[in-house]
Amino acid sequence: MSAEDRPRSTPRCPRCGATEARVISLFGAQAITLQYRCATCGCLYEAVRYEAPEGSDEPDAPPSG
Numbered sequence: 486m487s488a489e490d491r492p493r494s495t496p497r498c499p500r501c502g503a504t505e506a507r508v509i510s511l512f513g514a515q516a517i518t519l520q521y522r523c524a525t526c527g528c529l530y531e532a533v534r535y536e537a538p539e540g541s542d543e544p545d546a547p548p549s550g
Contacts, residue, residue, distance in 0.1 A: 496532040498523040506530075 495506050503525035510520035513531035520531050 495521070496530075498526060498528050499530050500528040501526040 495504050497504055498506060498521075501523060503523055505524040506521040507524060508519050509522050509529070512518070513520045517534050518531040519534050520529065522529055
């Protein structure tokens with residue numbers, strides 16, 4: 486499995502900035518997002534499933550191919 490195919494590390498909470506969160510749904514509003522619940526403040530948020538490829542200008546691009 487290439488680095489592009491692995492799920493991203495837990496993103497930062499948009500409310501408190503913590504990185505400790507639990508995935509509550511494998512699909513958010515879009516198929517390429519995950520739904521998280523922040524372990525610190527309880528905020529629910531979504532983040533793109535995959536990290537941006539090395540050298541990419543896009544912060545959260547899904548893998549190509």
